[in-house]
Amino acid sequence: MDQAQFTSVLEAAQAGAEWAWSRLYNDMAGPVLGYLRSRGAAEPEDLVGEVFLQVARNLGTFRGDYAAFRSWIFTVAHHRVVDERRYRTRRPVDPGEVPESALGMGDTEAEALEQLATSEVIALLATLTPEQRDVLLLRVVGDLSVDEVAAIVGRRPGAVKALQRRGLEKLRRAINTVTPEADPTVTRSR
C-alpha cells in the first residue's frame, strides 16, 4: 500500500467506513497475528481483535504515514502481549483446565509455544530471552526498522542492535547444537 492509497484509506477508516477497515485489517492482521503467536499469546486471534479495537478508538488522533501506522499497530500489539503476560502471571491457570500435554511445563510462554509446536522455529525461538525474541520478531515479522523497534520496546537503538546480534548468535548456536547435520530449511509437512 503506497502513501496515497493509505491516506485515502485512513480518512475513510476515520469516518467509519467498513471497506477501509477491511483493507487495513487484511493488510496488517497477518503479521500482528504471527507476532502475537510467536510471542506466546494464549489467544492470539482474540488479541488481534483487541488490538484493532484499540486502534479504532484512537485513530482520530493518529498523524503519520503508512510506516508509522504499522509501527503504531505493533506498539499496541506489544503492549497487549505484555498486559496478557502480566495478567496470566498474577492469575495462574487452574490445573483442571490445563491440557495434559501442557502439564509440567510451568511457563506460560512455554505453554503457548507448545501450542505452536507444529514448527521447529518456535522451539528455536524459545531458547532466546524475551527481549531478544521481541526484537527479532519485530524486526523479522513486523519488518520494522531499528528505531521503530526501539520506540516500541522502550530501549535505545544501540541496545536494540545489541539484542538482535546476541539473539541471532544464540539462534545460530542452537541450530548447530540441536541439528548439527540436519537441514533446518526442510519444512515438515503439517
Place this chain on the structure above:
Amino acid sequence: MSDLNKKDIEALLGGRAPDGLEQMAALLARVRQEASASVDPAVASRHIAAAANAVRETPVPSPVPVSTTRRTWRRRTVFAGLLSTIFGKVFMGAVALAAVTAGAGAAGVLPDPVQGFVDGNEEIHRIANEIREQAVLHEQEPAGDQVHLRDQDQLQVNQPEQPAESGQISEPNQFQNQFQNQPVEPSGEPNQFQHEFQHHLGTMGEDTSGFLLQYQNWFQWQWMYQGGDETTDTTVPQMHQQEHQQGIDQGANTTVPQNQQQAQQQGLSEDPEDPIDQQQQQQQQQSTGPSTTTTTEAGTDSSQDVPGGFGQP
C-alpha cells in the same frame, strides 16, 4: 565459528543468505512464513465490524479546544512560573512597589521629599524664579541711591506691609519664612536653610552653582535689608526706593533709631505694669490716632503706622 558482523546481520534480516549462514537464513524465512498465517475469515469479519463501529461511536476530538477554564489555568500557570524563580519574585515585587508608589503619589499622601520628587517640586521652581527676578532688579538699580537701614526692629515690624505695597514681591512663602527664621551668617557662609535648599535642588538634578549665586545675593540683600549689619551700605530695590521717596514727600521720616524708640516707649510707660501709665498711654494714643506715633529728630517730623510700621519708608 566467527561472530556475526554488521553486514551479515543486515543481510539475514533483509532476507538474504550470506556465505556460511544459509541455515540461519532458512530459519528466518520459516519465521516469516509462520507469522504470515491468516486470520479465520469469520473472526476477521467480526473484528472489522467491531472496529468500524468503535470509530463511529468515538467522538471526533476538536482540533482547537476553546475553554475559559483552560485559559484561566494557563494564566495561573504563567503567574506560577513567574513566582517560581527568585528573579520572578523580585520582578513582581518591583512592579507591585512601583504601582503602589504611583498610586500614593497621585493621591498625594507620600512623605514630603518623595512627594516633591514625584510632583516635580514646582514650589521650588517658583521660588527660584522669584529669586531670579529679584536678583535682576537688584542688579538694575542705580548705585547712587543707597539707603542705610539701621533700625532692625522697625524693619521687622513693618515687614508685612512690604509685599502689599510693592506689588512685585509676593506674600512670604514657606521658604522665605524659613529663611527669615534661620540664624544669619554675616560672613556669607551658607546657613542651614541654604544647605537644605541646596540639597533640594540637588535632588532636582539641576546645576545649583549659578542659582545659589543669585540666591546668595538675595540672601545678603534680605539680611541687610532687615538691618543685620548697621555698618554695611546696601542697595534697596527700586520699588522700595520709590516708596521711601514717597514717604519723604509725605513728611514722614522712615528711620527711627532703636534707642530713640525705646526711649520714647519708656517715656510713655516706664513701668508696663503701672495702670496709671497705661491709661495715660491710651489717652495719648487716642489723641494722636490709634496707630500713629509722632517723633522729631533733627528738625524733621516723622510719623509712622505702628502696626504697619516700615511700610512707608
